[in-house]
Amino acid sequence: MGYVAVKGGNEAIEKACQLFAYERTKGQSPPLGIDQIREQLYLAIDRVMGEGSLYAPDLAALAIKQSAGDTFEASFMLRAFRATQQRLGYSLPVSTEKMRVVRRISSAFKDIPGGQILGATSDYTLRLLDFDLLKNDEARRCAFREKVFSNLPTDAEIPSAFPKVISILRREGLLADTIEAAHKESRLSDITRQPLAFPASRSASLQALARGETGGMLALAYSSMRGYGNIHPTLGELRIGYLPLTMPHPVTGKPYVVGEVKVTEAEVLARMQGSDGVPRFSLGYGLCFGQNELKAISMAMLDRCTRTEKPSSPVEDQEFVLYHIDGIEAMGFCNHWKLPHYVDFLSDLDRLRKAQNLARTRNLSENADADV
Amino acid sequence: MLMYEWLQKDDELRADKAQTAGYPFGFMDDGAKKEIRRSILKAVAIPGYQAPYGSREMPIARGWGTGGIQITLSIVKPDDILKVIDQGCDGSVNAVNIKKFVAMVAGVTITTDTTAATIIQTRHRIPEERMTDQQILVLQVPYPEALREVEPSEIETRRMHAEADYSRMWLYLYEDIVNYGEITISYRYPVTVNGRYITDPSPIPRWDVPKLHMSETLFLFGAGREKRIYAIPPHTTVAPLEFEDHKFRTENFSGKACTRCGATDTYLDEVIDNAGVGRSYFCSDSGYCDKRRKTWNR
Amino acid sequence: MEPLIRIRNLSKRFGDGCIRCLESTGPQHDTNLCSCCGSVMACNNVSFDLFHNEALGVVGESGSGKSTLVRLLHFEWEASGGCVELHQSAWPCNLPGIFTGGSDYSCNLLGLSHFQKRQLRNALMGIVYQNPHIGLRMHVSSGGNIAERLLGAGWRHIGRMRHRSSELLEKTEIPVARMDEPPCNFSGGMQQRVQIAKALSNNPLILFLDEVTTGLDLSVQARALDLIRNLRSEFNLSMLVVSHDLGVINLLCQRTMVMKSGHVVESGLTDQILQDPQHRYTQLLVASQL
Numbered sequence: 013m014g015y016v017a018v019k020g021g022n023e024a025i026e027k028a029c030q031l032f033a034y035e036r037t038k039g040q041s042p043p044l045g046i047d048q049i050r051e052q053l054y055l056a057i058d059r060v061m062g063e064g065s066l067y068a069p070d071l072a073a074l075a076i077k078q079s080a081g082d083t084f085e086a087s088f089m090l091r092a093f094r095a096t097q098q099r100l101g102y103s104l105p106v107s108t109e110k111m112r113v114v115r116r117i118s119s120a121f122k123d124i125p126g127g128q129i130l131g132a133t134s135d136y137t138l139r140l141l142d143f144d145l146l147k148n149d150e151a152r153r154c155a156f157r158e159k160v161f162s163n164l165p166t167d168a169e170i171p172s173a174f175p176k177v178i179s180i181l182r183r184e185g186l187l188a189d190t191i192e193a194a195h196k197e198s199r200l201s202d203i204t205r206q207p208l209a210f211p212a213s214r215s216a217s218l219q220a221l222a223r224g225e226t227g228g229m230l231a232l233a234y235s236s237m238r239g240y241g242n243i244h245p246t247l248g249e250l251r252i253g254y255l256p257l258t259m260p261h262p263v264t265g266k267p268y269v270v271g272e273v274k275v276t277e278a279e280v281l282a283r284m285q286g287s288d289g290v291p292r293f294s295l296g297y298g299l300c301f302g303q304n305e306l307k308a309i310s311m312a313m314l315d316r317c318t319r320t321e322k323p324s325s326p327v328e329d330q331e332f333v334l335y336h337i338d339g340i341e342a343m344g345f346c347n348h349w350k351l352p353h354y355v356d357f358l359s360d361l362d363r364l365r366k367a368q369n370l371a372r373t374r375n376l377s378e379n380a381d382a383d384v
Numbered sequence: 385m386l387m388y389e390w391l392q393k394d395d396e397l398r399a400d401k402a403q404t405a406g407y408p409f410g411f412m413d414d415g416a417k418k419e420i421r422r423s424i425l426k427a428v429a430i431p432g433y434q435a436p437y438g439s440r441e442m443p444i445a446r447g448w449g450t451g452g453i454q455i456t457l458s459i460v461k462p463d464d465i466l467k468v469i470d471q472g473c474d475g476s477v478n479a480v481n482i483k484k485f486v487a488m489v490a491g492v493t494i495t496t497d498t499t500a501a502t503i504i505q506t507r508h509r510i511p512e513e514r515m516t517d518q519q520i521l522v523l524q525v526p527y528p529e530a531l532r533e534v535e536p537s538e539i540e541t542r543r544m545h546a547e548a549d550y551s552r553m554w555l556y557l558y559e560d561i562v563n564y565g566e567i568t569i570s571y572r573y574p575v576t577v578n579g580r581y582i583t584d585p586s587p588i589p590r591w592d593v594p595k596l597h598m599s600e601t602l603f604l605f606g607a608g609r610e611k612r613i614y615a616i617p618p619h620t621t622v623a624p625l626e627f628e629d630h631k632f633r634t635e636n637f638s639g640k641a642c643t644r645c646g647a648t649d650t651y652l653d654e655v656i657d658n659a660g661v662g663r664s665y666f667c668s669d670s671g672y673c674d675k676r677r678k679t680w681n682r
Numbered sequence: 683m684e685p686l687i688r689i690r691n692l693s694k695r696f697g698d699g700c701i702r703c704l705e706s707t708g709p710q711h712d713t714n715l716c717s718c719c720g721s722v723m724a725c726n727n728v729s730f731d732l733f734h735n736e737a738l739g740v741v742g743e744s745g746s747g748k749s750t751l752v753r754l755l756h757f758e759w760e761a762s763g764g765c766v767e768l769h770q771s772a773w774p775c776n777l778p779g780i781f782t783g784g785s786d787y788s789c790n791l792l793g794l795s796h797f798q799k800r801q802l803r804n805a806l807m808g809i810v811y812q813n814p815h816i817g818l819r820m821h822v823s824s825g826g827n828i829a830e831r832l833l834g835a836g837w838r839h840i841g842r843m844r845h846r847s848s849e850l851l852e853k854t855e856i857p858v859a860r861m862d863e864p865p866c867n868f869s870g871g872m873q874q875r876v877q878i879a880k881a882l883s884n885n886p887l888i889l890f891l892d893e894v895t896t897g898l899d900l901s902v903q904a905r906a907l908d909l910i911r912n913l914r915s916e917f918n919l920s921m922l923v924v925s926h927d928l929g930v931i932n933l934l935c936q937r938t939m940v941m942k943s944g945h946v947v948e949s950g951l952t953d954q955i956l957q958d959p960q961h962r963y964t965q966l967l968v969a970s971q972l
Contacts, residue, residue, distance in 0.1 A: 021475035088445065095441035096411075205419075205438040207611035210539050331538055341609050344446030348526065351448065351478050355471045355508050355668055358654055359570035359589040362635040370565035547797045551834035555819075558833065559826050561840055562862050628839040 036080045049073040058274070058302020059083055063339050064090025065223040067273050067301050084225075084343045091340050095204075104258045104267055108277050108299075109173055113253040115303075118177045120246050120281060126174035131252065133305075177249040178279050181293060188284060188292040210331050217334060221314055222300050225339025226307040232327045232337070233310035236317050240325040243316055245296070248279040252303050276300055278308035282316050294319075410457040411489040416440050420458040420613070424604060427615040432577025433545070434528050439611040449482055451606030452505050452524035455613065456486060459520065459604075460503060466492045467501035472509040472651070472668035479507070496671045508571065510592040512650050512669040515601040517618060523586045528607040528614065530574040530584035550582055554625070561630055573632070576623045577616055585622075590634045591651045596622040642667045645676035685731035686772055686887065686920055688787060692728045692764035694750050697721025699762075709942040709963055714745060724750040726944035728764070732888070737914060737921040739935035739952060741928060741967070746941040748924045752890045755922070756809050757791075757799040766791045772887050774805035804834050808881030812893035814873035817880070818865050824851065824876045825861035831883045850879035853916075854909060871902035878909065882917060889914075889921045895930055907933055928971045932956060940964045 037043070050057055050073040060072045064087040072090060079085035115131025118124050130136075144152070181187040201216035208216055221229070236243055254272040261268055277299045284294035296316025298308040314337075318330040326332045336342065410417060416438075423437035442450040460466070468483045470476035474496040482505060483494050495501050498511040505522040515521060531541045534552045544550065553574060560567045571587040575596065585593055586605060596603060596616055603616040616622060624632040641648045643664045650672065652665040667673035695703065702718040707726065714723045725747045732738055740748045753759045755766065767787040773779060777798075791802065811817040818827050825847040832843050848858045854875040865873045874894060881889055891910065895903040911934060914921060923934050931938055932952060939949040940961065948961040959965045 021473075021477055021480045025477055025480055091441045092443045098413075204441075207436045207438060209436065335538075340441075341446045344448060344450075345526070345609060346447075347445060348447030351507075352471045352473075352476055353508075353587075354653060355589055355651070356571040356587045359591075359635060361654070363566070363568050363570040366636075367564045367566055367568060374565070547800060549797075549800060549834075551830050554833040555822065555826055555830045558829050558840065558843070559822060562823055562826065626838075629841050 032080075044077050046070055046073040046077065049076055055303060056081075056083060058304050059226055059307075060086045060090060062301040062304050062307060063087035063223060063225055064094065066090045066094040084339055087225075088340050088343070101259060101262070104260060106255055106258060108251065108255065108275075109176055111174075111251060111253040111255050111275075111277075112272070113174055113251055115252040116174055116250070118247065118249045120177060120248050124177055124249075125180075126171050174251070176279075178281075178295065181248070181281075186293055187281075188294050208334055210334075212330060212334060217318065217330065218297070218299075218315065220334045221298070221311045221337065224307070224311070224337035225342065226304060226310070228337045228339065228342065229310040229314060230306050232333060233313035233317075235325070236313055236327045241317055241320070241328050242324070243282045243296075243313065243320075245280045245282050245313060245316070247309065248281045248295070250276070250278045250305060250308065252276045252305070274302050276302065276304050276308040278305070278312040280309065280312035280316060409462075409490060410460060411442075411485075412440055412454070412457055416454075417458045420454055423613045424455065424458065424615065427604070427613045428602070428617050430581075431617055431620050432581030432583040432614060434607075434612040434614045436611055437613050439608045442608070444481065444485060446609040447526065449478060449505070449507060449524040450608030451610075451613070452507070452522050452608075453482060453486070453606075454608060455522045455604050455606040456503060456505050457490065459522075460486070460490050460492060462491055464490075464492050464502045465495050465500055467495050467498060467504045467671070468506070469504070469509060469511070469669075469671070470507040471653075472511075473670040475670065496674070498669075498671055508587045508589075509651070509668060510588055510595045512667070512672045514595075515599070517600040520602045520604060523588070523603065523605045525584070525586045525605045525607040525610075525612075527572065528584060528605065528610050528612040530572070530582050545581060548580070553582060557625060557627070561627070567626075567630065567632075574625045576621075576625065578620050579623075582625070583614065583616070583622075589651060590624075590632070593622075593624050593632070594634070598622075637665075640665045642673060642676075645673045645680055647673070647676055683733060684769055684786065686734045686769050687732045688765075688767045688769075689731070689755070690729045690765045690767075692725055692751070692754060692766065693723070693762045694725040694747075694754055694759065695721050695723055695762040707943060708945050709947050712943065714747065714944040723944045725754065725761075728941075728944075728946055730939060730946065730949065732920055732922065734887075734920060735918050736937065737923055737935040739931035739938035740922060740924045740941060741926065741931050741938060742941035743926055743967075745943070747944040748941050749892055750944075751941075752809070752892050752922065752924055756807060756890055757803050761792050764792065768806075772806065774802070777801055777805060804831065804884060806886055807888050807890065808884070808886040809890040810874065810877045810881050810892065810894045812896050814865065814870070814877055817877045818873065820866040821864050823862045824856070824865055824868075824879075827865065827876060828880045828883045831880060835884055846883065847879075850882055851876075853882075853913065854879040855905075869902075871898055871906065874898065874906055875909065878906075878913070882913065885917070887920060889919045890924075891921060892924045893926070896925070896927070903930075910934060928956065928968065940967065 050069050053076065056076055057069050057072045060076060060083055061067050061069065063083070064072065064075070068090070071093065072086065075086035075089040076083070079089065113129060115133060116126070116129045118128065178187055197213055197215055201213050201219070203216050203219045208220065212220070235241070237245065252275070254274050256269045257271045257273050258267045259270050260266065278297075280296040280298070281293045282296060284292065294316060296312040298311030298315060300307050300311060314327065314333055317328045318333050320328040323329045408414070420437060423435045427433065427435045439451065440454060442453055444450055444453065456466070466483070466486060467474070468479040468486070470479040473479065486492060487494055498504065498513045498515070501519060503520050503522060504511065504515070505524070507524040510521065529538070529541050531544055531553055534556050535541050535544065544552070557567050560569070571589050572584050573590050573593055574582050575585055575593060577583045585596060598619055598621065599616075600618050602618055605614045607613070626632040635651070637648070637652050640652055642650065642652060644666055647667055650667045650669060653668045655664050655666060656662070657664065667676075697716070697720055699721045700716065700719040703716040703721055703723055704726070706717050707714050707723040714726070716723065728747070728751060730738070740751060742748045750759070754761045767789070768791060770786050770788070773788065791799070794802070809817065819830070822830075825844060828847040828850055829843045832846065837843050844861070847861055851858050851861055856872060856875050856879065865876050868876065895906050898906065907930060913919070921934070923931060925931055935952050937950065938952045938955050939946050940955065940963065941947065942963050948955060948959065948964045955964060956968055959968045
């Protein structure tokens, strides 16, 4: 008999959990170090931190190790851990112009003040498997590292700050004014303390999107890019870098920089009719932890789509988008179908049998009438 | 005992437990528990109304009972006796997991005896033995919205409830009868609570729906993922939606009995044997079945 | 005789509005669009009475405000201003009363809550739209469409509801055998008749007909109009008939209002208006059609 009938469930579950851990540790390879995951799988770390909604690279590495690479599980673990941590306070708002940029591009203009900085990206790589990586040749690694930084021009000036592309557009009156709704919020929502209500406030909507699951958000944004909607986007600016984390001193209230956080920010431009009859570009905004460009761009798209006044497709429906992009909720509910549902199913069987009987007697009597 | 005395005694007991477990008592911080209790009070004050609340993250996945767990953790006291069942069974996966977690963070005693428990958390069944006014039943809810079948939008369903605009739900039932001769809804059968709100009683079978009506027990419903709490207080009318000439009917087990204990008046699980041919029946309420067997064998 | 329902200064504005809206719109300007702020004055201070058992026509071109008027009185859209009062004798006996003092008329119905408006609408009104897709649920059975109104009024007996539905389908000349079929399978004319059956299911006092025959074949139109006329006398209905077709108005209505750019420009007995139109616009309308 299976694990459900009457007794033995306890033992079966414990063994299942042990087997799961065993699968990960049974091989001959040396155990993964947290530092290895953090350094060499840093994009997975970034994704898990964003979806888990907790900026903690070591913990993210641990979660990825423990979940054997299942990023849904890893994000879930970070979220659950976050829920047990005490809230110390809120950081002060910071302008992303203060970002210590490592990558910064704009598709709207060929060249922009400060320049197009490609940074570290896989965008232009040829997706050919590099079989040299199969060997762990330490000497080769060192030589490669030296080569990358040799023969660089020493007189290249790097600006300390990069102006926002959209501020240029704003100055020229080409961008719609900052959404009034954001200014009207006297107290920001906290979606970990209150459930989403619709229409959602700007702060609630952005929070929900920032912790959304990358794949789900990409699928929805993709549908809009392909034409289910009227956004016609252009990437105004994408920047990745480190933002200073500033907290008010608990006693004096003076602002102190306590560290920095790596984020990806995307600003997408779309066309919209201005309220005074003059057409202007409208803005979609995306921001997430770490380097996760697909998510930031998708978030910017979804931010813009869900503010459409007359939604014509699901991706423009704020309720539809915000309810379905949370990876932890979606995965939990999808997985719950594996729980026993036999009582529910039996109830359904009872209904079906009854309905079938009725249909059969109906057919019989109809045939009998027809014969007469 | 006066309310403040009870609360004080509570705090002392809980402080003790908190030190031993290494977590705050009941896993969630006091602020979270208080908020959930306020939502529960609101739900009890408006029978059948879905009160939104700030659902917290739990170490157990969404969709696996986090709503029920949050209610249980907010009302549990160290001297409570907890029973947890899933599909009526104490030994089921989900029930075992939840029991372990609650025992770990609240230090409560666990039981499989319905009559001995003070709090029962359940997934998709109501115990066969009638519960008393000294007990609370906490039900796990996947879909709190009874009208979801006819309307996917939350904004619209909240308006429908607010204005008691239920004709679309009734129309759905009418069409069922026209198409199939019967209302085909099996579990999650919609009921009218206190003559006002149409409520989803959670995926309990029709068999269990009559137990909600004019009961002595408090029923609390928790939907963690959807972030709603609702309640059916004791002595509240609960009427399944039915027509005068098509009345509500429960499942039919006539001619069948439980192979283990011989019961002919309980909800029975149908089990297909290994050969894939024969059918056996067992009480879904395993705790009750065990009790009956003990007396049967005597 | 006192009117069944009194409408005074009913207005509907789309847009923010400004002080120039009233003076810069209307028939004399040939527009309902305010040149200053871009708001649309769809209905502008419309006042009239509707009596028991009479058919009142509302005629005008598109953009005249006639459909807006129907939407406002049917409580589908929020009015920007005005007063709608119901005579005491028409108040449904199962609804709590809202009459103050010794007045024969109710308070302003436009100020009631959504819930109250819906109850009143269910008990008192029926509507037939030009486009049956608006008035019917195309994938619910025809009997179900009719039953929805009964269910909203508290009917809970399937047999009795089906009996009532078949009665109404007979009256509207739809084969009862098709009661369980969805209207998406029916012809345009039949869909209109299902709408009529649905509108009559609760024995309303007022029936709104919004361009109901526009878009139908002439022969189908004639049949529908005949049906409506017969039903009106059988059910003692008051009707508000909106149309741009003077022929329809002539056939159905004893009195008529002519609307242009949100205003009522002329009203009176249908015969008189058609034979001796006073307002310049009415003259134009009559000349172009008859």
